[in-house]
Amino acid sequence: MNTEQSARLNWFKSSYSGDEGGECVEVAADTTAIHVRDSKEPSGPQLAFARSAWTRFVVDLGQDQT
Template sequence: MNTTEPVRPVPESAWFKSSYSSGAGGECVEVANAVGSTHVRDSKNKAGAMLSFDAEQWATFVAFAAH
């Protein structure tokens, strides 16, 4: 997770939900890809905290979550 560099604003059009999201709410996160990073936020609190990962960190997380 990137905690040392400022994060540029992410346009709303960049955010997307997983195709596995049921639309019923409750557990959804949204992801936005940017140059050199991937951002994650709670879809129910779009103005809340956003996590940012570099490419290696994101790949490690996705590999872990897939198991």
Template sequence: MAADPELRWFKSSYSGGSGTECVECAYVARGALIRDSKCNGGPILNVRPQAWLRFVDSVRHGLQQAS
């Protein structure tokens, strides 16, 4: 899947400051897209809405337990 120049990509607020371990996401009608921020012309993962919501919920829940 080629990157659409009109997509609004964003980085996680939990990404490291060094710029070496970051992913970017973009929301689309059928879920979310994920790519490596260092290779924005590279492969893009397309994640269905239910899977994306479960992933985000799991991350939030896991972070709350760790603190």
């Protein structure tokens, strides 16, 4: 993904993220993928996940792993 494509995405941070900085990620979605980047380095590297893989990841996070 190039910088121009990245700029067109609607990036957001979790509502659990504070405004004091720290270790946060930003997420954006397009028609085919979910994109993830470091909020402190928005022009840096990004990861892209298939929507189905991201959905499975989020579902797994919500399950009790005990």
